[in-house]
Amino acid sequence: MRLDPFQLERYFGQYEFSVEFPLAASDCDGLSLAELLSLADVPTRNLWETLQLGYTETQGHPLLRREIAGLYQGCEPDQVLVAAPEELIFIAANCLVRNGDHVVCTFPGYQSLYSIAESLHAEVSRWEPDEANGWRFDPERLAQLIRPSTRLIVLNFPHNPTGCLPGFDDYERILEIATTYGITVLSDEMYRLLERDEGDRLPAAVELYEKALSLSGVSKTLGLAGLRIGWLVVRDERLMRRLIELKDYTTICSSAPSEILALIGLRARQSILVRHRERIERNLGLLGGFMAKYEPLFSWVPPRAGTVCFPRFKPAALGTPELCRMALDEAGVMLAPSTLFDYGERHLRIGVGRENFPEGLLRLSTFLTSRRAG
Ligand SMILES: Cc1ncc(COP(=O)(O)O)c(C=O)c1O
Known part of the structure; x- marks a missing residue:
């Protein structure tokens, strides 16, 4: 690669x-750090003060995974993998994409969302929005891009860099297209929870579609980028095992202090x-x-x-x-x-x-x- x-x-x-x-x-x-610690509840403050700085669990601290799972309807702590967001994009692409696959990705966008697939010799089609129409990503254009070899659709809503957030109808149609062809969806939701009108918040893709992976983290929304903590929520057990096996080759486990600080941040979100x-x-x-x-x-x-x-x-x-x-x-x-x-x-x-x-x-x-x- x-x-x-x-x-x-x-x-x-x-x-x-x-x-x-x-x-x-x-x-x-x-x-x-002082500000974040001042937001800690008694149990997490205690966790922080007694923290041992050894290796941590590869999948992520159980309490952190429980807190994260609570953000998603119908998701369990075992369906959460903790790592740095960028690391998770790398791991997910390496698990999901093979030589010769076709991938569709929202474009323009965060480069790793399509570059890693390209480096794995996939062909990536760029799904571009219409600026004149408020940067709308037209689902019917997505449908046109699908091929028999399409193995993955990569989404990023709310979208970096346009700020586009699809309406519910478009979002449902996007996931309907993925469902019709049985295509896995990697949904980068790093900016979710920062909707200007909370009523516009879309469900996480993993809540609506069993073959979706939802990516998020504490970097953007909570202003905790320096912790390097994010997560993937995945319903497919076999895929989760593969993702964990790949993390053994990137960081093995996340930073122990960062996991506790992310837990504090999430509880005070x-x-x-x-x-x-x-x-x-x-x-x-x-x-x-x-x-x-x-x-x-x-x-x-x-x-x-x-x-x-x-x-x-x-x-x-x-x-x-x-x-x-x-x-x-x-x-x-x-x-x-x-x-x-x-x-x-x-x-x-x-x-x-x-x-x-x-x-x-x-x-x-x-x-x-x-x-x-x-
Ligand atoms: C859409 C998107 N996904 C993923 C990331 C990576 O997040 P992190 O820097 O926390 O690894 C970013 C960072 O800018 C981003 O904009």
Whole structure:
């Protein structure tokens, strides 16, 4: 297997930790350790203080798996595998995809969702949304992409980078198509729970379809990316055994402190989520004002869920790689050009999960105004 460099991650690696305003970030601000521990209930606080730093169970700490299973209707702790989200994408693709398979994946998107399958010599068809129609992914287009050799459909809703969240009818139709052909679904739900209107929340794919795997984690929604804790929920017992066997070749087990801290975060999720949704709403309000002010330069579809959106930059004379480079060099603002998503050079990703977003947006605005005047 030969993997291409992960373009977005390399770009973040280069700038994220030195730039003043990482306006492209897809996570919510990280909680401090002290803050998280202050949210612990008595039993988890006790677990933390008496924690032994040996190996942990490969499938994940039983209490953590129980907490996670409780997030899904009809799922049991044995149907949960804990690992880093990115690791789980790697493990799942390696279990599910073979040489010569056909895979359909939402696109543009998080690169590993399709790159790993390609590196395993699968042919990947890109299922693209319609920008003019609010970045809608048309299920009938998905149906057209299915072939006799299609072995896997990879979904990511709420979607990174467009912020698309399908309506219930479209979502049901997507899973109906998978069911009709008996195709396994890998559903990346990393941004689930961050719907702007909770009434829009879709059921997890694993709740609706027995051949679906739902992926989530604490990185984006709970602002705990540094724990490197995520999970797959899987109903097929044999597949779960295979996934566990592969984890023996990646990390063997998850970090003991991280498992307990993730448990604390999950038990305190209501208060953390309220705070994050409020921040996202505030930032989207400001971004709406920005987009109205710079209407000659940008068009955008406000996201219905998650932390990111994918505005279009209109001036044909300048591509977004160049625009983003100037914003970085001249204003200390990091945006992500669509070239990182292999999606031309007319779009850029903006993330609204960070606390210093208002200051960053102001800096971007000052930069654009001075450039237009110049
Ligand atoms: C859609 C999606 N899936 C998976 C991941 C990987 O999550 P993590 O960085 O926590 O491993 C990301 C991270 O940006 C993502 O956006």
